[in-house]
Amino acid sequence: MASILISSSEEFSGKSSICMGLGRIFQESGLKVGYMKPVGNLLIDVHGSLTDEDSEGIRKLLGIADPGKYITPIHLTDSLIDDALRGVEKDLDERLVEAYSVISRDKDVVFIEGTGGIGGGSMYGLSDPEIASKLGTRILLVTRFDSISAVDRILCDMRIIGNNDMFIGLILNEVPANMEDRVSELVVPFFEKKGIKVFGMIHEDDTLRSVFISEIVEDLHAEVLVASDKLDQLVEHYLVGAMEVGSAIKYFRRQPNSAVITGGDRADIQMAAIESRVKCLILTGNMRPSGAVLASAEEAGIPVILVRGDTMNTIERMEHLIGHANIKQQVKLDKVIELINGNLDVPAIAESIGVKLQS
Amino acid sequence: MLEKMFDPDSVAVIGASRTKGKVGRAVLENLMQNGKLRIVPINPNVDEILGLRCYPNIMDVPDGLKVDLAVIVVPAQMVPNTIDECGRAGIGNVIVISAGFKEAGIEGARFERECISLCEKYGIAMIGPNCLGIIDTSSGLNASFAANMAYEGNIAMMSQSGAICTVTLDWAERIGVGFSKFISLGNKAVLAENDFLQLFEKDPSTAVIAAYLEGVKDGPEFIRIAQRVSRSKPMIVVKSGRTSVGSRAVSSHTGTLAGSDAAYNAAFKQAGIIRADSLEEMLDYSRAFSVCPLPEGRNIAIITNAGGLGILTADACYNAGLSIASFEEATVERLREKLPPAANFYDPVDVLGDAGADLYEHALDVVLEDINVNGVIVLVSPQAMTDIPGIAEKLAKKIQHSKKPILCNFAGGSRIAAGEELLNSYGIPNYSSAERAVGSMNALCNYYSIKHHSHEEPERQDSDLVFARSFIESALSEKRRTHGLESMDILKAYDIPVVDSRIAKTLPEAIQAAENMGYPVVMKILSPDISHKTDVGGIRLNLEHADDVERAYISMMSDVRHYMPDAVITGVQLQKMISGGKEVIIGMDRDPQFGPLLMFGLGGTYVEFLKDVSFAVAPVTGAEAKHMVSSIKTYPLIAGVRGEVASDIDSIIRTLLKVSQLVTDFPEILEFEINPLMVLPEGQGCVAMDIRFTLKS
Structure with a gap:
């Protein structure tokens, strides 16, 4: 049985996506795959018991039958932290090891997802390197390459890991288009020279950053006024319609995969958005648009959703949603798999943990 | 096309009513003003309305009655089915007066779409829905629920607002303005402005076309048709929604974009349309066109009995781009013969406050004969001794037979009312201010130029279409939509001269490129994400040697990364510095x-x-x-x-x-x-x- 711990220096760097994508690729290669996120930090209630949102999503998408309590045996709650600070013993290691032994039973490979940043959990002895050492697994580092300072961060993470044998290599994730050349021409050779294996780099992807209109509706507690059958479409950006209508048309048609946020009384902006065939109209301030505008939106098949909050508030919610959306849907998993297969040396990752993939 | 819509032998009113105050009754009564028309009321609940045999359904009407036009006033949800029945009954023209369609919301929009597809299925010409109806004075048809029938005249009017139709009709009734056709466009679901422009073009009773529009349905076609129509008949259009608040109201009201005002201005100008800024202007201009011949130039004579009014009018002419005529010597001499010595014999001609109708007539005759005069504006102020009706009578007769346009401004209130009424009785407008008269004269002059402007078709410009097509296709295959400096080659396909330039990805390449081109050079950042290069320090001018290029390159990269850290930078472009342009x-x-x-x-x-x-x-x-x-x-x-x-x-x-x-x-x-x-x-x-x-x- 092989295992691998996916770690990163910060949150939202793509650990879940990598676990999910690699998990599916390994499954397709005929391997029995297990998955764990030992410490759950995004707690949700599933059928009366608490579990982690990421791990629940991955469990479902990978079709894993193991119970949630073994997939995420430890929950990061206030009391866990308080006890750790007070020095109260919680037998966390035993829970971890027991869960791992259940999960790894009859599996060919287990993917273990780190919690938050690499050093997170140090106060209760469950930082990613500590977990790896307790379970005897090796670490794959995923880093969001948002600037050149990511190089410093990676070198720092390696010092935290300390033991070079425990580290198998790294994946550079979400590399912006303007840095791709620099990363491939300078950064990757730099790491390779230091003996650090780079399994590949994945560029920023709009599909993965995007959210479904239905997720927006849910998050904003919005009322759908028209085209409720079109909520399964992805929105890549949000645009704020607060300008003069002539500029709005130019602005909207450059990014048609957008949701436009505007006031319910801005019929001109609403029509500009509809004519530009944007994906969705979000009307703020609980102001209903005119019947004629709604009729045009319906004819164009563009959902119009009404929210109570003001524009600023709605922008803040959208800011949080786009780019931080979870991979809960098949369409995104497909995209993840496509990106992993296209950009990462998957056989090399498998080989580094002693697994051979069937071609 | 549409002959039987405007001149039917038999009209059905579907939803006809006995009840006073209902639209179904008003339409019926209006239609009944025409004794020759066969009218067929349709109402399943009664056998007869206003003495007319009533049928329960349009399908029950005997074939012999052959209905040419159906006016539909039933509730919106019943309209699609009604149109289907009209189609099956072989009726080719319908007017849907009922409201509750797209303007009302989603359900209404669905009814409207159903109506459109049924009209397509049966080949039915439909006006509306959500309209006042139509009036044709030459056939005597009033298929509307307007409160009054229009007088006969030569102005054809169409309006996207039913209320503006009623306002115009009411105003017209008071002052005696007549129309050839009057059309309330409604939601323009099937027939729209382009169809009616073509109808007006061929209509012998129409000499002037006036329209109130909130938008056009097919812009390029509108320009094409209007370009042709405006060569034979003047078109005066009020287009609302010009400002940001107005356009918001149009969108809210109609569920369409009001459109850019600059685009409408440009399109109207190219189409030969005279744009009026208000309903008042539209009616002022229409009335001038309705009675006046066109001026063959922009030289205007002013005749006044008040110096101040003359000066104001001269100022207004200047501001409108009209000239004050310079009279021939003979004109001045002939004016001197009859006018008092204190009068002004040059333009503006001041016949003085006590001038009677004869003096006005003399002055008018004389200036009209002057070859330097293309049009005349006559001003009359109510002095104690001014014979208002007498002057109005003389002027009206002159205006009716004049070969040059004459516009009047009887200025004042109750004392000039008799003159105004007299002019109205001849169908001649009185403009309440000099500015309004001048505005209308200017419209006449502008139309003369439009009519006599030799129209040319755009000539195809030479281009390497194969190269351009492959260039655009390759650009389309890229993810980004905005393209900049790196795509200058598209211009070469159209033989547009492009500055000599080189692209460099690194500093050494930039220096090499500059050395090869020869100094001085300009350096520009290459990035599809940057539209305003100057704002982010992305342009360096007049670089005279390699050191300049090096400093410019390093500082430019630093500036651009500072202002736009996320921009993709693909390098720099070096251009030959061009000065003196x-x-x-x-x-x-x-x-x-x-x-x-x-x-x-x-x-x-x-x-x-x-x-x-x-x-x-x-x-x-x-x-x-x-x-x-x-x-x-x-x-x-x-x-x-x-x-x-x-x-x-x-x-x-x-x-x-x-x-x-x-x-x-x-x-x-x-x-x-x-x-x-x-x-x-x-x-x-x-x-x-x-x-x-x-x-x-």
């Missing part, structure tokens, strides 16, 4: 209503603030391109001021024509801009220094 901009923005809207303006920092730009809808003719260049306020700066050398204006016009061709050839281009186009002194051409365009996704 003037910078202009040629742009295009694809307008949702009219398509490619070309823009021309002077370049430089203040352009966006001054908004001194001209527009035209592509493809443009040579004359239109020339007009675009000469109509900006800062044109003298290009033409050369104070002994300055003139710029090569012909090369700007050529470039405009080529850009017009490019954006016409490729509807995929949504926005396009050459900025700046460097124009060299006359005879030396022009050079594109930078471009930017956005493609459809």
Whole structure:
């Protein structure tokens, strides 16, 4: 049985996506795959018991039958932290090891997802390197390459890991288009020279950053006024319609995969958005648009959703949603798999943990 | 087409009613004013209405009655089924007066779509829904629920607002203005302005076309039809929703975009349409066209009995671009013969306060005969001894038979009312102010130019279409939609001169490129994400040696990364530094209503603030391109001021024509801009220094 711990220096760097994508690729290669996120930090209630949102999503998408309590045996709650600070013993290691032994039973490979940043959990002895050492697994580092300072961060993470044998290599994730050349021409050779294996780099992807209109509706507690059958479409950006209508048309048609946020009384902006065939109209301030505008939106098949909050508030919610959306849907998993297969040396990752993939 | 809509032998009213105050009753009563019309009320609940045999359903009407037109006033949800029945009964024309369609919301929009597809299925011509109906005075048809029938006249009017129809009819009734046809357009679901323009064009009883529009359904077709129609009949249009608040109201009201006012202005101008700013102006102009011949020039004579009014009118003429006529010697002499010595014998002619009808008549006769006079404005103020009705009577008779336009301004209130009424009884307008009279005279003069302007078709400009097509297709295959400097080659396909330039990805490449080109050079950042290079330090001018290039490169990269950290930078472009030219901009923005809207303006920092730009809808003719260049306020700066050398204006016009061709050839281009186009002194051409365009996704 092989295992691998996916770690990163910060949150939202793509650990879940990598676990999910690699998990599916390994499954397709005929391997029995297990998955764990030992410490759950995004707690949700599933059928009366608490579990982690990421791990629940991955469990479902990978079709894993193991119970949630073994997939995420430890929950990061206030009391866990308080006890750790007070020095109260919680037998966390035993829970971890027991869960791992259940999960790894009859599996060919287990993917273990780190919690938050690499050093997170140090106060209760469950930082990613500590977990790896307790379970005897090796670490794959995923880093969001948002600037050149990511190089410093990676070198720092390696010092935290300390033991070079425990580290198998790294994946550079979400590399912006303007840095791709620099990363491939300078950064990757730099790491390779230091003996650090780079399994590949994945560029920023709009599909993965995007959210479904239905997720927006849910998050904003919005009322759908028209085209409720079109909520399964992805929105890549949000645009704020607060300008003069002539500029709005130019602005909207450059990014048609957008949701436009505007006031319910801005019929001109609403029509500009509809004519530009944007994906969705979000009307703020609980102001209903005119019947004629709604009729045009319906004819164009563009959902119009009404929210109570003001524009600023709605922008803040959208800011949080786009780019931080979870991979809960098949369409995104497909995209993840496509990106992993296209950009990462998957056989090399498998080989580094002693697994051979069937071609 | 539509003959039986406006001149039917038999009309059915579906939803006819006995109840006073109901639309179904009002329509019936209006139709019954025409004794020759066979009227068939349809109502399942009664056998007869107002003495007419009533049928329960349109399908029950005997074939012998052969209904030409059905006026539908049943509730919206019943209309699709009613149209289906009309189709099955073989009726070719319907007017849907009922409201509750797209203007009311989603359900209404669904009814409207059903009506449209049924009309398509049966080949039915439909006016409305949500309209007042139509009136045709020559056939005597009043298929509307308007409170009054229009007088007979030669003005055809269509309006996108039913309320504006009633306002106009009411006003017209009071002052005796007549119409040939009166059409309330409603939601324009099937028949719209373009259909009626063609109808008015061929209608012998129509001499003038007036319209109130909130938008047009098919912009390019509207221009094409209007260009043809305006050569035979004047078209005066009020287009509302000009301002941001107005356009918001249009969108809210109709569920359409009001459209860019610049685009409407350009389209109207190219189509030969006279744009009125208000309903009052539209009616003022229409009345002038209704009674006056066209002036063959812009020289206007003013006859007044009050010096002050004459001066005000002269000022208004000047402001409108009309000239005050310079009389022939004989004219002055003949005026002197009868006018008192204190009178003014030059334009404006002051016949003095005590002038009677004979003096006015004499002055008018004399100035009309002057070959330097193209039109006359007559001003009458109510002095104690002024014979208002007498003067009005004389003027009315003159105006009716004059070969030159004469417009009147009886200025005042109750004392001139008799004169105004008398003029009205002859169908002649009285303008309540000098400015209104001058505005209408100006409209007449403008239309004379429109009518006699030789119309040319845009000429195809030479281009390497194969190269351009492959260039655009390769750009379309890229993920990004906006393209800049790196795509300058598209201009070469249209033979637009492009500045000598090299692309460099690194500093050594940049220095090498500059050395090869020869100094001085300009360095520009290459990035599809940056539209305003100057704002982010992305342009360095006049670099004279390798050291300059090095400093410019390093500081430019630092500046650009500071201002736009996320921008993709693909390198720099080095251009040959060109001096001694003037910078202009040629742009295009694809307008949702009219398509490619070309823009021309002077370049430089203040352009966006001054908004001194001209527009035209592509493809443009040579004359239109020339007009675009000469109509900006800062044109003298290009033409050369104070002994300055003139710029090569012909090369700007050529470039405009080529850009017009490019954006016409490729509807995929949504926005396009050459900025700046460097124009060299006359005879030396022009050079594109930078471009930017956005493609459809």
